[in-house]
Amino acid sequence: MPHREAQRAETIEDLRRALREFLAAQRRLRGREAQRQNAISFSQHAVLRVLADGAEHSAGELATAANLTPASITKMLDGLSRTGLLERVRDESDRRRVGVRITEAGRREFARKDAQIHTAWEDNLAGADLEELEGMARALRRIAGVYDGF
Numbered sequence: 001m002p003h004r005e006a007q008r009a010e011t012i013e014d015l016r017r018a019l020r021e022f023l024a025a026q027r028r029l030r031g032r033e034a035q036r037q038n039a040i041s042f043s044q045h046a047v048l049r050v051l052a053d054g055a056e057h058s059a060g061e062l063a064t065a066a067n068l069t070p071a072s073i074t075k076m077l078d079g080l081s082r083t084g085l086l087e088r089v090r091d092e093s094d095r096r097r098v099g100v101r102i103t104e105a106g107r108r109e110f111a112r113k114d115a116q117i118h119t120a121w122e123d124n125l126a127g128a129d130l131e132e133l134e135g136m137a138r139a140l141r142r143i144a145g146v147y148d149g150f
Contacts, residue, residue, distance in 0.1 A: 056100065
């Protein structure tokens with residue numbers, strides 16, 4: 001039994017290392033995204049994903065969806081608006097309220113990035129069978145629980 005406990009502790013430590021590697025890769029990706037011209041980031045993609053339903057959404061809804069602060073979402077929406085990927089629409093019944101809606105250019109850019117993301121996931125997980133993929137999803141959810149528990 002002590003050997004099994006030691007093996008378990010070693011495996012959990014390996015999982016922690018793998019998570020740190022994953023988070024480092026994510027930070028590197030965000031750094032590369034910041035350097036790219038004419039390409040939307042993953043956070044912008046998350047905002048456009050919400051808007052892709054065709055409905056008008058508030059900045060608060062979009063901030064929640066992209067895990068951003070109100071100040072960050074405002075800056076992001078300004079940029080996406082300047083590039084023509086979304087438009088702000090003033091509520092006719094309450095002029096203080098401003099909604100956000102995706103444009104056709106935004107739909108095209110969202111679809112392009114979405115296809116790129118799906119291709120990357122499919123290519124990198126091509127060798128994994130269904131059981132392995134389900135195990136990965138369960139593991140990630142359990143790890144999220146670890147972080148949410150702090």
